[in-house]
Amino acid sequence: MTVDYIFDSLNQLLPELAGSSLFLIISMLLPIALLLGFITIYGFGVIYSEIKVSSFIQDKTGPMGQGPGLHAGKWGLLQPVADGLKLFIKEDIIPASADRPLFILAPFLIFIGALTSFIAVPFGEKIIITDMNIGIFYIVGMGSLAVIALILAGWSSNNKWALYGGMRSAAQIISYEIPAGISLVAVIMIASSLSMQEIIAYQSGGITNWIIFDNPFMPIVFIIFFISTLAETNRTPFDLPESESELVAGFVTEYSGTRYAIFFLSEYANMFVVSAVSATAFFGGWQSPVDGFLDSPAWSVFWMISKTFFLVFVMIWIRWTVPRLRVDQLMHMCWKVFIPIGLFNVFGVAIWTILRG
Amino acid sequence: MSELLFWFISAFTIISALIVVLNNQLLYSAIALLFTLFGVAGLYIYLWADFIAGVQLLVYIGGINVLIIFGIMLTNRISSVRLSQTNIQQGVGGVFALWVFIFIGLIISKTEWYQMTSAEPSSTVREIGTLLMTKYLLPFEAASVLLLGALIGAAILSREAN
The missing domain is CATH 1.20.120.1200 (NADH-ubiquinone/plastoquinone oxidoreductase chain 6, subunit NuoJ)
Incomplete structure (x- = not known):
């Protein structure tokens, strides 16, 4: 959608060069450049809010020193920039016994997985890079790249902690993909489409039409989906792959400098993607909560971003509130609690949808 | 391009x-x-x-x-x-x-390929879903029963005898 739009407007701007391959390449690369810029700015913002929210929850002040203003600033707004600069200046260490090509490949693979998922994320009524027919399915599929990247990171480091972290993350992400997928099946049955924009279009007309309020099963479906996405993005209470009290830092133990920063940024980018999927599938995406209120293409971006950021905030909130699970509790919860409830929900939603006609 | x-x-x-x-x-x-x-x-x-x-x-x-x-x-x-x-x-x-390559190559070159007459389909998901639930319901169900059997079999085989 956006690619076509840029292509058309470039053609109208320079009619003598209309239809050239150059324009096609530009209109494909421009959204990717914008996306990289967005992820970077969002990364700074979300890391800052993670530090500050965690500090406030723990009754601390958080960063105060960095940033503009008198006395070197009161809010420490430039703390994430300083953190980022520190990571990029640090020496990039590759252990001598590591498997060098795979060690280098792993961070790129996880970042590609996060970046390509953004292609199907609807940022607004008119802003989506490609509204594909299989949008939600595509995002779920791309999420599986992260599994391979984490196993590779853990294995190629040639470090027992890293290997344990990689194995745990693989087992965890593969397990929790199932309840997340089952939850999305219920959503897809209601909206009867896999396209992100069509799922949002189904929920037009105010808060009562949102899928989470569609029938009594959907709040449970949302809770299962949300907890599964926490597990898929390795957030506490599911951060077993990098639990520092047992595994030093899990699969990132041997990573330093820029490569570590890429892992860090990918985790936050993945948080945005799964929150955007939650917002799309359950909370009406870019639709306004009240029909006709602040309901224009420009405001749609505001609604989408604020819904997504609220869900990201809830993830941060949970991280600093809930203690970490044990491995057996994690598996028990997925296979013996979430999957049976999820299947029951799918059955219930199917019957509800048929009876409603 | x-x-x-x-x-x-x-x-x-x-x-x-x-x-x-x-x-x-x-x-x-x-x-x-x-x-x-x-x-x-x-x-x-x-x-x-x-x-x-x-x-x-x-x-x-x-x-x-x-x-x-x-x-x-x-x-x-x-x-x-x-x-x-x-x-x-x-x-x-x-x-x-090499033999398999030549064999498949011959098949590809000799087959009368079906040319798509209509424009590209806008969404294949809906058609696939409808066909699976109507025309190909029996193969679909047979495949799912087979997969369920494999799943139960794997669970039984990997279970420690106690």
């Missing part, structure tokens, strides 16, 4: 497929298989089979390739980085592969 991209994806698929069979490090082969499967998913998109491409991503990359990597890591000594595979009987295998 579209054709250029097609040739790029084809070359990408074939080169990574060659790495899968010619590399002598088992894990590198598994990683190259990941890129091969990615390339195949790209080719499916060129055939207007976007749903199949998504299934390729989810099932082959997210499931099967992860299982292969898991298998390699668990069946070998995982603490050692160097795992190797060797290609034995290269001559016989080459002759056999």
Whole structure:
């Protein structure tokens, strides 16, 4: 959608060069450049809010020193920039016994997985890079790249902690993909489409039409989906792959400098993607909560971003509130609690949808 | 442009497929298989089979390739980085592969290919769903019963006898 739009407007701007391959390449690369810029700015913002929210929850002040203003600033707004600069200046260490090509490949693979998922994320009524027919399915599929990247990171480091972290993350992400997928099946049955924009279009007309309020099963479906996405993005209470009290830092133990920063940024980018999927599938995406209120293409971006950021905030909130699970509790919860409830929900939603006609 | 991209994806698929069979490090082969499967998913998109491409991503990359990597890591000594595979009987295998290649090539060149008369379908998912629930319901159910049987069988086999 956006690619076509840029292509058309470039053609109208320079009619003598209309239809050239150059324009096609530009209109494909421009959204990717914008996306990289967005992820970077969002990364700074979300890391800052993670530090500050965690500090406030723990009754601390958080960063105060960095940033503009008198006395070197009161809010420490430039703390994430300083953190980022520190990571990029640090020496990039590759252990001598590591498997060098795979060690280098792993961070790129996880970042590609996060970046390509953004292609199907609807940022607004008119802003989506490609509204594909299989949008939600595509995002779920791309999420599986992260599994391979984490196993590779853990294995190629040639470090027992890293290997344990990689194995745990693989087992965890593969397990929790199932309840997340089952939850999305219920959503897809209601909206009867896999396209992100069509799922949002189904929920037009105010808060009562949102899928989470569609029938009594959907709040449970949302809770299962949300907890599964926490597990898929390795957030506490599911951060077993990098639990520092047992595994030093899990699969990132041997990573330093820029490569570590890429892992860090990918985790936050993945948080945005799964929150955007939650917002799309359950909370009406870019639709306004009240029909006709602040309901224009420009405001749609505001609604989408604020819904997504609220869900990201809830993830941060949970991280600093809930203690970490044990491995057996994690598996028990997925296979013996979430999957049976999820299947029951799918059955219930199917019957509800048929009876409603 | 579209054709250029097609040739790029084809070359990408074939080169990574060659790495899968010619590399002598088992894990590198598994990683190259990941890129091969990615390339195949790209080719499916060129055939207007976007749903199949998504299934390729989810099932082959997210499931099967992860299982292969898991298998390699668990069946070998995982603490050692160097795992190797060797290609034995290269001559016989080459002759056999050449024969299969010629055979498939002949089939491709002799078949009367069905030409798509209508424009490209806007969404394949809906048609696939409708057909699976009407015309192909019996094969679909048979496949799901088979998979359920395999699932239960695997659970019973892997269970420790107590």
